[in-house]
Amino acid sequence: MNTLEWKQEDGISWIALSRPELRNAVNYEMMDELDEILHKIEATDDKIVVMTGSGNRAFCSGGDLSLFHSLYTEAEAYGMLSKMGQILKRIFLFPKPTVALLNGAAVGGGCELITACDFRIARRNTKFGFVQGSLEITTGWGGGTMLFERLKPHDAMTYLMTSQLFAAEKGFEDGFIHQLINDDENLEDGLRQFLNPYLKQSANVLSAYKKIWLNKFDLATFEENVEKEIRNCSKLWEKEEHHAAVRRFLNK
Numbered sequence: 001m002n003t004l005e006w007k008q009e010d011g012i013s014w015i016a017l018s019r020p021e022l023r024n025a026v027n028y029e030m031m032d033e034l035d036e037i038l039h040k041i042e043a044t045d046d047k048i049v050v051m052t053g054s055g056n057r058a059f060c061s062g063g064d065l066s067l068f069h070s071l072y073t074e075a076e077a078y079g080m081l082s083k084m085g086q087i088l089k090r091i092f093l094f095p096k097p098t099v100a101l102l103n104g105a106a107v108g109g110g111c112e113l114i115t116a117c118d119f120r121i122a123r124r125n126t127k128f129g130f131v132q133g134s135l136e137i138t139t140g141w142g143g144g145t146m147l148f149e150r151l152k153p154h155d156a157m158t159y160l161m162t163s164q165l166f167a168a169e170k171g172f173e174d175g176f177i178h179q180l181i182n183d184d185e186n187l188e189d190g191l192r193q194f195l196n197p198y199l200k201q202s203a204n205v206l207s208a209y210k211k212i213w214l215n216k217f218d219l220a221t222f223e224e225n226v227e228k229e230i231r232n233c234s235k236l237w238e239k240e241e242h243h244a245a246v247r248r249f250l251n252k
């Protein structure tokens with residue numbers, strides 16, 4: 001694995017996004033490795049999947065703009081967006097409970113990635129934000145559709161429409177972040193404290209309850225809405241406003 005680290009410990013499968021020099025931005029290799037590792041984890045008797053980032057600055061900064069800025073047309077954008085969209089759907093529908101441990105900022109597609117997880121845990125004052133609007137696009141990996149399954153509609157619309165960065169405390173108030181870890185606490189210890197009651201259960205019990213949660217979904221409509229979201233983002237991607245916004249970021 002070049003872009004991820006995977007370890008299994010005490011019933012937990014840990015996945016760490018590992019491109020800290022680019023704030024764990026997602027490239028094609030990371031997508032392929034994520035897909036491979038999720039397949040492997042599904043076959044283990046691990047109870048819970050924890051996804052985190054390497055370094056202490058970012059969980060994930062979304063798509064790798066230095067790479068994806070070369071995608072110009074709607075069709076080119078759709079190819080990348082739908083590839084990662086499939087992986088986010090896989091995480092959202094994963095048969096074991098999934099947890100995003102925010103070691104740092106989760107922005108853009110990185111915020112979509114944490115939304116695909118069942119639980120989110122963050123150190124106080126960690127920032128998260130669906131900043132795609134500031135790049136003249138919308139969520140493009142399915143995270144917008146998934147957010148409406150995690151929050152009250154008004155809060156989901158505020159997160160998406162304002163393109164703002166929020167502190168973890170705001171997410172905790174809204175029920176998006178499920179545990180805040182204090183600055184003087186070790187991040188992993190704080191996670192284990194949150195997970196201990198879950199880890200006391202068997203893998204079968206945990207996956208059975210995850211299945212009950214997923215059974216409520218009209219899967220066909222969910223998948224259709226994710227596809228529409230990806231198509232919408234692809235259309236906006238092609239516009240000059242988006243390309244100019246990405247150039248501004250890369251030339252900052």
Ligand SMILES: CC[C@H](C(=O)O)C(=O)SCCNC(=O)CCNC(=O)[C@H](O)C(C)(C)COP(=O)(O)OP(=O)(O)OC[C@H]1O[C@@H](n2cnc3c(N)ncnc32)[C@H](O)[C@@H]1OP(=O)(O)O
Pocket residue numbers: 021022023025057058060061062063064065066067068081105107108109110131132135137138139140141249
């Ligand atoms: C559907 C998803 C959607 C898509 O793929 O279409 C996206 O996700 S679009 C990308 C949206 N993401 C962003 O706009 C986030 C951009 N990054 C940031 O806001 C910051 O980097 C932050 C808050 C994540 C971390 O800030 P910090 O001050 O700690 O770091 P720097 O900004 O100085 O960045 C360090 C270094 O990393 C490079 N970098 C950061 N994010 C990306 C990225 N998404 N793609 C490519 N490169 C990224 C940044 O340019 C710096 O590089 P350097 O060569 O050291 O200047």
